[in-house]
Amino acid sequence: MVCGKKILVKSFNVPETVALAFNGWNKKYKALHDDWVSDKIIHRDSGQALKDDLSEINLEGITLSQDLTKERETYFLLFNDNALGEVTVPDLCPYCGIKLVLSGRQRVMCCPDCRIAFELEA
Numbered sequence: 687m688v689c690g691k692k693i694l695v696k697s698f699n700v701p702e703t704v705a706l707a708f709n710g711w712n713k714k715y716k717a718l719h720d721d722w723v724s725d726k727i728i729h730r731d732s733g734q735a736l737k738d739d740l741s742e743i744n745l746e747g748i749t750l751s752q753d754l755t756k757e758r759e760t761y762f763l764l765f766n767d768n769a770l771g772e773v774t775v776p777d778l779c780p781y782c783g784i785k786l787v788l789s790g791r792q793r794v795m796c797c798p799d800c801r802i803a804f805e806l807e808a
């Protein structure tokens with residue numbers, strides 16, 4: 687797997703329903719991220735939603751990655767707040783518990799079953 691390239695979903699051969707679901711999710715994720723980076727205390731909930739492995743936005747992103755993988759190998763890169771040197775990568779997948787594997791030119795730890803990934807560096 688080679689990681690690090692941004693690929694537009696519309697270049698995939700995915701059903702329109704999956705593409706629309708992805709676009710809707712992407713808008714919600716971007717809104718949360720923009721809210722979080724605004725760095726105002728009232729936006730703490732947005733940061734929590736991004737950081738929580740079990741938040742609705744992350745679980746929806748994982749499901750979409752699993753759907754997209756049917757057409758093209760896709761991983762969901764879990765949010766990792768590295769602005770304060772808080773990059774933490776677990777040894778085990780937080781969803782299924784198997785050992786994460788190194789991939790993507792040794793920059794990403796991933797779970798091939800759940801389709802999630804952690805970036806090792808910023």
Ligand SMILES: [Zn+2]
Pocket residue numbers: 779780781782783784797799800801
């Ligand atoms: Zn897993």
